[in-house]
Amino acid sequence: xxxxxxxxxxxxxxxxxxxxxxxxxxxxxxxxxxxxxxxxxxxxxxxxxxxxxxxxxxxxxxxxxxxxxxxxxxxxxxxxxxxxxxxxxxxxxxxxxxxxxxxxxxxxxx
Amino acid sequence: xxxxxxxxxxxxxxxxxxxxxxxxxxxxxxxxxxxxxxxxxxxxxxxxxxxxxxxxxxxxxxxxxxxxxxxxxxxxxxxxxxxxxxxxxxxxxxxxxxxxxxxxxxxxxxx
Numbered sequence: 001x002x003x004x005x006x007x008x009x010x011x012x013x014x015x016x017x018x019x020x021x022x023x024x025x026x027x028x029x030x031x032x033x034x035x036x037x038x039x040x041x042x043x044x045x046x047x048x049x050x051x052x053x054x055x056x057x058x059x060x061x062x063x064x065x066x067x068x069x070x071x072x073x074x075x076x077x078x079x080x081x082x083x084x085x086x087x088x089x090x091x092x093x094x095x096x097x098x099x100x101x102x103x104x105x106x107x108x109x110x
Numbered sequence: 111x112x113x114x115x116x117x118x119x120x121x122x123x124x125x126x127x128x129x130x131x132x133x134x135x136x137x138x139x140x141x142x143x144x145x146x147x148x149x150x151x152x153x154x155x156x157x158x159x160x161x162x163x164x165x166x167x168x169x170x171x172x173x174x175x176x177x178x179x180x181x182x183x184x185x186x187x188x189x190x191x192x193x194x195x196x197x198x199x200x201x202x203x204x205x206x207x208x209x210x211x212x213x214x215x216x217x218x219x220x221x
Contacts, residue, residue: 004153031207042114042199042211043154050206058208090153094207097142101153 003027006091006102012110013078013085021076021105023091031094032074036060036087037104043090049074078107085109113137114212116200122218123190131185131215133200139178140202145185148197148214157198158185190219 007022025032031050035043045058049068063082068074078085086109092099117132133143142161146154160167160176160183167174173186187194197216201209 033208040213042213045208048206048208097159097203097207098156099209104153
């Protein structure tokens with residue numbers, strides 16, 4: 001069963017903590033992406049990676065970091081520098097022009 | 111920067127009618143435009159892609175048009191069903207296969 005797996009589904013973070021969101025794919029796609037979605041807003045691009053060991057900032061990269069050590073994995077770290085991290089985070093992988101999305105991680109700051 | 115506007119936040123229609131959703135964009139025309147469906151608390155699911163040199167694309171009850179002069183795409187669902195109720199997102203290609211998304215239109219189909 002191919003797809004994008006994001007974990008955890010729900011995540012709670014205390015102020016000042018870093019947290020890492022997991023994204024794994026078994027689709028064998030080269031390109032992977034992280035988006036953030038706020039209520040009533042479109043998806044906004046945080047980071048993307050076209051190939052292993054390489055990634056680029058998207059429109060709202062401040063306060064986030066990523067790594068791409070393996071083709072299958074593209075974890076996102078939300079650092080304490082991100083002032084408003086509460087949101088729905090979506091990971092995607094592209095096969096050509098079509099994006100496949102995971103089921104998302106809802107992060108809440110408590 | 112590219113701006114995308116989807117016609118309304120919510121659209122209510124009766125079962126069996128045709129739903130028409132609008133996506134307008136500013137600035138340059140993308141190489142292609144996509145439509146996604148998103149259900150509450152879930153990731154978007156790809157529906158259709160239309161390229162700049164295509165006027166219309168169909169898939170079952172779905173139809174997409176793309177007018178690069180008007181900078182507009184229309185998304186139609188014919189013979190709508192309550193199961194079509196969801197948020198529909200328009201997305202434009204921005205290079206390197208990155209996408210810019212609209213805020214979406216929430217469609218509610220009433221029995």
